[in-house]
Amino acid sequence: MATIQDVAKKANVSVATVSRVINQSPNVSQRTKQSVEKAIAELHYVPNMLGMNLRKNETKKILVLLDTISNQFYSRVTAGIEERATQDGYIVMLGCTRGSLETEDSYLQMLRTRLVDGIILLSSSNNATSLQQKLSGQPAVLACETVEGSKLPFIGINNEKAALDAVHFLIQRGHTKIAFFGAGSQFSSSRNRFIGYQKALEVHNIAFDPSLVYQDGFSYQAGMRCAEKMLCDHASNLPDAVFALSDSCAIGIIKTLHEHHLSVPQDISVMGFDNTRNARMFIPEITTVAQPQKDIGYRAADTLIDILHGKQGSSILLKHEIITRESVSKMDIEL
Numbered sequence: 001m002a003t004i005q006d007v008a009k010k011a012n013v014s015v016a017t018v019s020r021v022i023n024q025s026p027n028v029s030q031r032t033k034q035s036v037e038k039a040i041a042e043l044h045y046v047p048n049m050l051g052m053n054l055r056k057n058e059t060k061k062i063l064v065l066l067d068t069i070s071n072q073f074y075s076r077v078t079a080g081i082e083e084r085a086t087q088d089g090y091i092v093m094l095g096c097t098r099g100s101l102e103t104e105d106s107y108l109q110m111l112r113t114r115l116v117d118g119i120i121l122l123s124s125s126n127n128a129t130s131l132q133q134k135l136s137g138q139p140a141v142l143a144c145e146t147v148e149g150s151k152l153p154f155i156g157i158n159n160e161k162a163a164l165d166a167v168h169f170l171i172q173r174g175h176t177k178i179a180f181f182g183a184g185s186q187f188s189s190s191r192n193r194f195i196g197y198q199k200a201l202e203v204h205n206i207a208f209d210p211s212l213v214y215q216d217g218f219s220y221q222a223g224m225r226c227a228e229k230m231l232c233d234h235a236s237n238l239p240d241a242v243f244a245l246s247d248s249c250a251i252g253i254i255k256t257l258h259e260h261h262l263s264v265p266q267d268i269s270v271m272g273f274d275n276t277r278n279a280r281m282f283i284p285e286i287t288t289v290a291q292p293q294k295d296i297g298y299r300a301a302d303t304l305i306d307i308l309h310g311k312q313g314s315s316i317l318l319k320h321e322i323i324t325r326e327s328v329s330k331m332d333i334e335l
Contacts, residue, residue: 002045006043007043010043013035059114060117061093061116062091062119062120063120064081064092064119064120066095066123067098067099067122069094071248072247072277072278073144076276076294077143077297078094080293080296080300081298083298084305088305097125111135111138112134117308118141118307121147123145124142127147127149141153141154141155141300141304143296145187153314155316156291157292157317159192160193162273162289163193163194163195163243164196164197164203165322166200166271166289167197168200170271173328174240174331175241177212178240181242181243181245181249182194182214182245189245194213197243212239214229222249223244223255224253225252226249226253227253228256231256238268241270243271244270244271247274247276247288254327257270264284265329269287271327272286272289279325285326287327288325290320291318
C-alpha cells in the first residue's frame with residue numbers, strides 16, 4: 001500500500017506539499033498540483049482521512065436523528081440532507097430514536113464527545129431547556145419538528161397555517177362535520193395542525209366537536225385503528241370528511257373504510273398531509289397538503305454547514321401547497 005512518502009518521491013516534491021494538495025490549499029502551483037494528483041492516481045494512494053480530520057479537529061460527519069425510518073416522508077428529507085452534505089464532503093449518519101429519550105440522549109453524547117461535527121434533529125423528546133443543556137452550544141439544527149422555546153434554527157413549514165388551509169379547503173367543498181386524526185401532543189407538528197384545525201372551524205362558525213378528534217399517530221396502522229373507532233363512535237352519523245395528519249394515516253383510513261363497504265370520496269372524504277409518493281400511487285389518489293420534503297432537508301444541512309463554518313444559522317419557513325386529487329368530493333351544499 002502506497003504511503004504519502006511514496007507519492008512525494010514520485011512527484012519529486014516534499015511530503016508537506018503532498019499534504020497541501022490533499023487539503024486543497026491555495027498555496028500550490030497548478031503544475032505542482034497536477035504532478036501530485038497524477039502520482040496519487042498512479043500509486044492508488046488513499047489518504048488517511050481520520051488522521052487529517054483529527055488534525056483539523058473535525059470528523060466530516062453529520063448525525064441526523066429521527067423518530068422512525070419507516071415513514072416515507074423522512075426518506076425524502078434525508079435525501080435532501082445528504083445531497084447538500086456531500087457537496088462539502090460530509091458523511092450523513094442516521095440515528096433512529098423510536099421516541100425514546102434515553103436513546104436520543106445517547107446520540108446527543110456523540111456530538112458532545114466530537115464523534116460527529118453537527119446534528120440535525122427531525123424530532124426530539126427533549127424540551128428546550130434540557131436540549132440546550134445537553135447540546136452545550138454544539139452545532140445543531142431542528143427540521144420538520146420544532147421544540148417549543150428552543151433557540152435552535154428551525155427548518156420546516158408553518159404547520160398551523162397549513163392545517164388551517166387544509167380544513168378551509170374541505171369546508172369550501174361543503175364539508176362541515178370534519179374529523180381530525182392526529183398524533184397527540186408529543187410532536188409539534190401534531191399540536192400545531194390541531195390548532196390550525198380548530199381555528200379553521202372557528203373562522204367558519206362551525207362548533208368544535210371533541211368526539212371527532214382521534215389521536216394515535218402518523219402511521220398506516222394508526223389510521224386504521226382510528227377509523228375503526230370512528231366507525232364505532234359515529235355509526236349512525238359519520239363525518240363528511242377526515243383530515244389526517246399524514247398520507248400514511250390517510251391510506252390506513254381509506255383501507256378500513258373500504259373494508260366496511262364505504263367508498264372514498266362518495267361516502268366520506270379523506271385528506272392527507274405530506275404529499276408522499278404513496279399518496280399519488282394509491283387508489284383513490286389522495287388529496288393532501290404538500291410540504292417540500294427534500295428542500296427542507298437540503299436547507300437544514302445548508303444551515304448546519306453554515307454554523308460549522310462559523311456563520312449564524314437562521315430559521316426558515318418554507319411554503320406548503322394543497323394538492324387536489326381524488327379522495328375529497330365537492331358536496332352540493334351552499335355555505
